[in-house]
Amino acid sequence: MKDVTIIGGGPAGLYASFYAGLRGMSVRLIDVQDKLGGKMQLYPEKIIWDIGGIGPKPCYQIIEDMIGQGLHFQPEVNLETRVTNIEKLGDCHFEITTDKDEVFETKSVIIAVGGGIINPKPLDIKDAERYQISNLHYVVQKLSRFSGKKVVISGAGNAALDWACDIAPYAESVRLVYRKDKMKGYEGTQAKLCDNGIKLHPNSQITALIGDDQHEKIKEIVLENSETGEAETIPVDEVIISHGFDIENPLLEEAATQLEMENDYQIKGQGNTQTSIDGIFACGDVIHHGAKAHLIASAFSDAGNAANLAKQYIEPEAAEEGYVSSHNEIFKEDNKEIIEKYNQQ
Secondary structure, X not given: OEOEEEEOOOHHHHHHHHHHHHOOOOEEEEXXXXXXXHHHHHOOOXXXXXXXXXXXXXXXXXXXXXXXXXXXXXXXXXXXXXXXXXXXXXXXXXXXXXOOOOEEEEOOEEEOOOOOEEEEOOOOOOOHHHHOOOOEEXXXXXXXXXXXXXXXXEOOOHHHHHHHHHHOOOOOEEEEEOOOOOOXXXXXXXXXXXXXXXXXXXXXXXXXXXXXXXXXXXXXXXXXXXXXXXXXXXXXXXXXXOOOEEEEOHHHHHOOOOOOEOOOOOEEOOOOOEOOOOOEEEOHXXXXXXXXXXXXXXXXXXXXXXXXXXXXXXXXXXXXXXXXXXXXXHHHHXXXXXXXXXXXX
């Protein structure tokens, strides 16, 4: 039995893991994805500006730092594992069931699932799946991949517009295809599209993929204009689909132990990260409470608060907060190594 089981391995879950370890708790971390980092893994090269005290850095560097920090106290990590049920059996005793028919026992629970399980909406065209291992993408992992390429992006939301502007300096050409006559993305980003030489195809959608069978790649796409009915065939090197996401959060609906909800997708906080069930806490986007700012940084604050409350739930006599990290003896040897590293630079 662990002291705390954290469901979700994004920013909130990873910092909760670190802070719970700081407070001497044994930790189990469960995530449905095959790697930690949460939805930040969808935009690894986006520049992150809004974490206090941290200068602008690419998202992948923030992810690396978060994972290193979150695993510092060596939690048990279970990836590609979906939690299907949480049941409270008594004080400091919960059972967590997974889709692998595992049953984990834990003294407390921290839910950090963000907006839920996020999957990009697939392109509903024959044979689309076969090209996902080559040049059909739902996530842009590395901008340099598109250097010198003819790129088509299907979508009109903020992600599609951002990707178009970010890729344009690398690519030979970028086309943006969208079904309606207007885009949904921010006006400021829309204004940048023409400046970056991006060709717009409003009222259009991809209706067919023409493959190079020898290399299992898309070599052309067919675009159909809904107003004119005209179709045109365009040569491509890379195709990016940005049609939004399917979001699932069945755990909160189906768990044996039901939590009071603020709305369809957020748990109602009791003024902080405490939920309506003693011993279950939540942090990050999944919980709503009065002291909430919608920033990545607020997920870290939530996570520390949830870990502190979990500690007090398990040990009522425990201090309300952990000892400040800069003076904490637990980091004494690590601090020496870090100082030596910086002295060598």
